[in-house]
Amino acid sequence: MFKASNGEEIFIIDAHIALWDGSKENQLNIHGEQFISCFYDYHKNLSPKEYWWPKDEFVKYSPEKLVNDVFMEGYVDMAIFQPVFLKEFYKNGFGNFDANEELSKKYPNRFICNGTFDPRHGERGLEKLEENKEKYNWQGVKLYTADWYGNSKGYKLSDDWSKRYLEKCQELGIRNIHIHKGPTITPLNRDAFDVADVDDAASCFPELNFIVEHVGLPRLEDFCWIATQEKNVYAGLAVAIALIHDRPRYFAHIISELLYWLDEDRIIFGSDYAIWEPKWIIEKFLEFELPEDIQEETGVTFDLEVKKKILAGNAARLYNIDIEKQKEKLKNCQLSKWIA
Amino acid sequence: MDKEKQVYSMLEKVYDPELDQPLTELGFIDQVLVKDNHVKVVFRLPTYWCSPNFAYIMAEDIRKYVSEIEWVKTVQVHLLDHCASDEINHGASAGKSFREVFHNVSDGDLEELRKTFDIKAYYARQEKLMKYLLKIGMSKEEITSLSLQELNELSLPEEGRLLREKYLEKKKVFHHSSTFAITTPEGKPLTEEEFSDYLKGAKLTRLSMEFNAHYCRGLLEARYNLSAAYEGSLAK
Incomplete structure (x- = not known):
């Protein structure tokens, strides 16, 4: 909850957080080491200096630290886990469903634990998806199309097997498909960040919501084009919003373009914790105003009402959260007492 | 003009295709080594995961432009700290096509x-x-x-x-x-x-x-701990 200067309490859903283990002990190979180092460079590149973590803490942090940074310090009321596994790089995986579940049980009503699948696991994976839905009651999945699996260096949402998995999601009521597009997807002679497969999947599965994390960056233009055509495509702001400190004019351009091409109902806040802490992002986001010249080019509105939709309203709609009821539920939660 | 400077002036023509900026301005050139008529260009990218296809385009272009210098006999291209360093360095230095090098994960060239x-x-x-x-x-x-x-x-x-x-x-x-x-x-x-x-x-x-x-400039800076002074000299 963020208390605005007029006393208004602003409810916040952070739709992109993680609890990971990138430690040396868990790394399988050099790729595991490089993966977490790359995250650490993202962290240092865009965080304000006073929020830089020491690297040894960054590679593996405790659930208590997460709770502190996200809820106690970070103004967030609810957070959504978007796990990434990377089994080819880490012995026990980078993320871990059970660790997420455990934390969610400890602090009821605070977390939504999304799952994942890999269409390259074939029939066996389809069965597993059903089992997991049963066990964890997933409402969404995070897909990392750049993940390695055997000789494969990635997959596309337009692959036949991906479609079978999406069909299964539709059947099971897993409605929110969060996609992170990373590089190294074959065939390697094409643009590795191409988001065209999202277009295909979104038009095949109109009942599912496709939240493109990092707004398709580095292919913002392709993403906006697709999102204009497909109304079930959403912009996940993780990464883009972290520019707000170091590159505020770029952030202004990006948010202004997103509001213009997509409208204010399809943009969703995510800090990408622990790459960045929600505290500084939310503070800066709430006080941010579009520079006049940028606002004039698109003519969009970026006021408190719009910010509230981005910070909670839009994600609440996708995850069937009634914000007023949720506030009541959280009033007596142990964390609320600590924060007060 | 000394040989190294000649090489650098050719490298100004090599662009990162995705960023549309020259490698020399982006800070991607780590060093140039000249021995008699042989040149080695060492370059680096902002992440270990930067797309190998873009890296290959840059490596090919480095070889192509540096080879245009009259006295140059061989050009060796060396990409540091990258998930496909070996394939790219061997392939591009030998003048092989992308398809030859990555035949199992590509279905064509980079045109x-x-x-x-x-x-x-x-x-x-x-x-x-x-x-x-x-x-x-x-x-x-x-x-x-x-x-x-x-x-x-x-x-x-x-x-x-x-x-x-x-x-x-x-x-x-x-x-x-x-x-x-x-x-x-x-x-x-x-x-x-x-x-x-x-x-x-x-x-x-x-x-x-x-x-x-x-974003890439910032990441390169974070990855290689480039100081503010160094960045300043790049901006010249």
């Missing part, structure tokens, strides 16, 4: 990809020029009806001259037959009605490329 990014760079450079022309008071009609010759003859201050030069340099790649100065990448002139929408689309491409450039 399509180069073209896609030429088009993006074209939009980005064109948008900057069009905005500039609007800013100095030209109307949409004047801009859409401008011929190449008229654009070349416009008397512009330095900023405008640079934008024009950059745009025309990219336009050459497409071999347009039309004599209009401002056309789509396919060479079709714009109508006054199409002008605003076209510009909005081109702007999105320009923003995307600029965002990538900023």
